[in-house]
Amino acid sequence: MNNQLKEFQIYLKNSKKVIALVGAGLSASSGLPVFRGSQGLWKNYNMIDLATPDSFYIDPSLVWQFYSWRRYTSLKAQPNNGHRALINLVDEFKSKNRKVLIISQNVDGLFNRIRPKIDEIYDIHGNLFTLKCTSFLCNYIEKNNFKQPLTPALNETEHEFEHEHEIDESTTTTTKNSPKFHPVKSLDESQLPHCPICKSLLRPGVVWFGESLPLDLITKIDNFIEDEDSIPDLVLVIGTSGTVYPANSYVERIKLKGGKVAIFNTDIDDKIVQGQVNDTWGFKGDAAELLPIALDCF
Ligand SMILES: [Zn+2]
Structure with missing residues (x-):
């Protein structure tokens, strides 16, 4: 790995244009689980019942309580040295x-x-701390709203989850695995977050299943990659395998233009780690530990 790392650092140092794709693995290093299924209070729900425009339309109380819990869980986590290393890279460039x-x-x-x-930094799947108005006539968006809970009624869901979490950890495996169903409270719409401008319901500023990725960001990324005057030298694939859309398409396009790839992930194809794949470096491990070392070369 040492030779690969040296080679990578020399290349990075001389790169004029770099893209980094960041996935769930970087958040996992901050203690946030890779979000495949629902947990805790939410384990009896499908993501499809919680993260679609339809589910919000039908039951905004349920969906807001779910997102309030996700905001709470994220706020309890701390950014790691991988996040810091990437911000330093931005400043350096x-x-x-x-x-x-x-x-x-x-x-x-x-x-x-x-x-x-x-x-x-482009959040192509949105951000839990962005709030958007649901009215078609209103374009209110608030970013970096870290207020928790957003309304007094949403506070209770957090406590319920925490209570259950404590029980889960202290009891035996049998109890831990036994299905417990706590129906989520039904809050009145008036108890949910509302737009300060038009008083309509606010929604979390995340991209739900069935919604398209933000067109403005996707266009800017396309322009960044396709700009004929400056071709990307390097794409960093961090905390993700890079094999899922849209990450895979960006990686392929940059490779076609002659750019190189460096993957930082716990799971990487052995051939890449052994340096057998052209123009691709693979650094296997915790991205939060690898990035501060790998990107420290200026
Ligand atoms: Zn509004």
Whole structure:
């Protein structure tokens, strides 16, 4: 790995244009579980019942309680040294008039907890701490709202979850695995967050199943990659396998243009780790530990 690391660092040092794709693995290093299924109070629900425009329309109380809990869980987590290393990379590149873009698939707002506004970081799946008005006639958006709970009624859901979590950890395996069903409270719509401008219901600013990725960001990413005057030298794939759309398409496009790839993930193809795949470095392990070392070369 040492030779690979040296080779990578020399290349990074001379790169003029870099893209980083950030996935759930970086948040996992902050203690946030990779979000595949529902947990705790939410274990009897499907994501499809909680994270779609239809489910919000039918039962905003249920969906808001779920997102209130996700906000709470994210706020309890801390940004890690991988987040810091990437922000340092942005600063380093900007100070030298080089181009850098970070595409994050995580909604947990951990980058913003270090610095609220970083123009070079695109949250393509949205952000738990962005609130959007649901009215078609209103374009109210609030970013970096870390207020918790957002309304007094949403506070109770958090406590219920915490209570159950404590029981889970202290009891035997049998109890832990036994299905417990706690129906989530039904809150009146008036108890949920509302738009300060038009008084309509607010919704979490995340991309739900069935919704398209934010067109403005996708267009900016396309322009960044396709700009014929400056071809991307390097794409960093962090905390993700990079094999799922849209990450895989960005990686392929950059490779086609002659750019190289560096993967930082707990799970990487052995051939890549052994340096047998052209123009691709693989650093296997915890991205929060690897990045501060790998990116410290300026
Ligand atoms: Zn509004």
